[in-house]
Amino acid sequence: MSNIPEDYHYSSTHEWIKVDDNGVATIGISEHAQEALGDIVFIELPEPGTEIEARAEAAVVESVKAASDIYSPVSGEITEVNEALIDDPQLVNTAPFDDGWIYKMTINDERDLDELLNAEAYADLCADE
Amino acid sequence: MASRTPLYDRHVAAGAKIVDFAGWDMPLHYGSQIDEHHQVRADGGVFDVSHMTVIDVAGADAENWLRYLLANDVARLEAPGKALYSLLLNHEGGVVDDLIVYRVAAGYRMVTNCATRNKVLNWLARNNHGFKVKVEERVNAAIMAIHGPNAIPLTCRALPEKSVAAVRELGNFGSLEVNDWLVARTGYTGEMGLEVILPGEQAGAVWDALLAAGVKPVGLGARDTLRLEAGMNLYGQDMDEKTSPLAANLSWTVSWRDQERDFIGREAVLRHKQRQQDGELPVLSGLVLETRGVLRTRQQVETDKGSGVITSGSFSPTLKQSIALARIPWGSRNCQVELRGGMAPLKIVKPGFVRFGKRIFD
Numbered sequence: 310m311s312n313i314p315e316d317y318h319y320s321s322t323h324e325w326i327k328v329d330d331n332g333v334a335t336i337g338i339s340e341h342a343q344e345a346l347g348d349i350v351f352i353e354l355p356e357p358g359t360e361i362e363a364r365a366e367a368a369v370v371e372s373v374k375a376a377s378d379i380y381s382p383v384s385g386e387i388t389e390v391n392e393a394l395i396d397d398p399q400l401v402n403t404a405p406f407d408d409g410w411i412y413k414m415t416i417n418d419e420r421d422l423d424e425l426l427n428a429e430a431y432a433d434l435c436a437d438e
Numbered sequence: 439m440a441s442r443t444p445l446y447d448r449h450v451a452a453g454a455k456i457v458d459f460a461g462w463d464m465p466l467h468y469g470s471q472i473d474e475h476h477q478v479r480a481d482g483g484v485f486d487v488s489h490m491t492v493i494d495v496a497g498a499d500a501e502n503w504l505r506y507l508l509a510n511d512v513a514r515l516e517a518p519g520k521a522l523y524s525l526l527l528n529h530e531g532g533v534v535d536d537l538i539v540y541r542v543a544a545g546y547r548m549v550t551n552c553a554t555r556n557k558v559l560n561w562l563a564r565n566n567h568g569f570k571v572k573v574e575e576r577v578n579a580a581i582m583a584i585h586g587p588n589a590i591p592l593t594c595r596a597l598p599e600k601s602v603a604a605v606r607e608l609g610n611f612g613s614l615e616v617n618d619w620l621v622a623r624t625g626y627t628g629e630m631g632l633e634v635i636l637p638g639e640q641a642g643a644v645w646d647a648l649l650a651a652g653v654k655p656v657g658l659g660a661r662d663t664l665r666l667e668a669g670m671n672l673y674g675q676d677m678d679e680k681t682s683p684l685a686a687n688l689s690w691t692v693s694w695r696d697q698e699r700d701f702i703g704r705e706a707v708l709r710h711k712q713r714q715q716d717g718e719l720p721v722l723s724g725l726v727l728e729t730r731g732v733l734r735t736r737q738q739v740e741t742d743k744g745s746g747v748i749t750s751g752s753f754s755p756t757l758k759q760s761i762a763l764a765r766i767p768w769g770s771r772n773c774q775v776e777l778r779g780g781m782a783p784l785k786i787v788k789p790g791f792v793r794f795g796k797r798i799f800d
C-alpha cells in the first residue's frame with residue numbers, strides 16, 4: 310500500500326492538492342501514480358500566470374513507459390512551477406508529496422475542493438485499481 | 439499460473455516490481471530502472487534471463503542441420519568455445535527468431551527468445567527431416583547476464599576458483615564450459631560482460647555471491663533501454679516473420695562465405711537483395727530527438743521519401759534524450775515526428791547510440 314497523506318485532497322486522476330494557511334494550493338501526483346508511471350524523464354510545466362479550469366490539462370509527465378497528462382484538480386491561476394523538476398524530474402518518483410510538487414496556484418472557488426477525495430476515499434480508489 | 443525462474447523469490451526479496459512477460463513473472467525493476475541502467479553503464483549489474491529458451495543440439499548431422507537452419511554459418515565456429523549471433527529465417531526470408539548459438543563439447547547450444555518458445559520448437563521439429571540430430575530443450579537451465587565495465591572481475595569472485603583464469607582470458611563471443619556451466623562473453627547491453635548458463639538449482643547461490651561481490655540486480659526495463667542504446671533489435675518489435683533481415687540492419691548476419699550453402703530463406707533473401715538495390719526495401723535506422731520529449735514504439739514518422747514507423751522508441755538514460763529504431767524508406771535524408779501537435783525534427787543515425795558507456799554517433 311502506498312503512502313497517502315491525510316491532510317491532502319485527491320482527484321480520481323491521481324493528482325493531489327494541498328492548501329496552505331494563505332490559501333495557496335500546491336499540486337502534484339500521488340505516490341500510487343508515480344509508481345504506475347515508472348521513472349519520470351521529462352515534465353512539461355505550465356506557465357505561471359495561466360488561468361486554468363478544474364480538470365483541464367495543466368502539465369505533461371513523460372516516463373520511460375508513457376506520456377501522461379496532469380489535470381488541475383481545481384480552477385484558479387498558476388502562480389509558480391517547480392523548476393527543479395526540469396533538471397531532476399525523478400523528484401516526482403522519489404518525493405511525490407513534497408519536493409516533487411509540480412505547480413502552485415490560487416483557488417477561485419474553495420468549493421472545488423469538496424468535489425475531491427479525502428485520503429480515505431482515495432485509498433479505496435487505489436485499492437480498486 | 440505464470441512460470442517463475444529459480445530466482446523469483448530473490449527478485450521479490452530485492453523489492454522487484456514483478457510483471458508478466460510472455461507468461462513469466464519477471465522483474466521489471468527493483469525501484470528505478472534508470473538507476474539500474476546507469477549501474478550497468480558505470481559498474482556492473484546482473485539480469486535474470488532464465489525465461490529464455492535453451493536448446494541443445496547434438497548428433498552426427500548437428501553441424502549440417504544448423505548450417506541449413508540458420509542464416510549465419512555455424513561452420514565459422516571452428517572449435518568449442520566459439521559463438522555467433524544468427525537469425526532463424528522462414529522460406530519467405532522473414533525472421534522466425536534471433537538467437538545465439540554456442541559451439542560446445544557435446545555439439546551446439548542455442549539460446550532463443552522466451553515469447554517465441556513454442557513457435558521455435560515447432561519450427562525445429564518441422565525442419566529436421568533426414569538429419570541425424572538430437573534436439574533437447576534444457577527446461578531446467580537458469581541464465582544470468584552480468585554486464586558493465588567491472589562485470590567480469592566482479593563475476594569472477596562468484597565463479598568456481600579453477601575457472602577464473604580462463605574466464606578472464608575469454609574474447610568477445612568466446613565461451614567456456616566448467617562442469618555443467620557455460621560461461622560466455624555474450625550479451626545484450628553494449629557493455630563488457632558474461633552470460634552464465636547453469637542448472638537452475640545452482641542459480642540462487644551464484645546470484646547471492648554476485649550481489650555480495652557488489653553486482654546489483656537489473657530488471658527488464660533497463661535491459662530494454664540498454665539494448666536500444668546499443669542498437670540491438672528486439673524480436674517481435676524491430677523484426678518479425680514479415681521482416682527481411684536486410685530491412686532490419688542484419689544483413690551482416692546472413693552468411694554467404696560458402697556460396698554453395700543451402701539454408702532456409704536463402705532464395706528469398708537473394709530476392710530481397712535485388713529489391714534493396716532498386717531502393718524498394720526500407721532500412722532500419724537510428725533516430726535521435728534533439729528536443730525534449732520521448733519517441734514511442736509504433737509512432738509514425740515522416741521522411742523526405744515517405745512514411746516510416748518507430749519500431750522501438752524510448753528515453754536514453756545515458757544520453758538524456760530520446761532515441762529510437764525506425765523502419766524508414768531507403769535513402770531518407772531527413773525525418774520528423776509529430777510531437778504534441780507540432781512536427782519535431784529527428785536526426786537519422788546508424789543504429790547504435792552508446793557503446794562502452796560512450797555516445798558513438800556524430
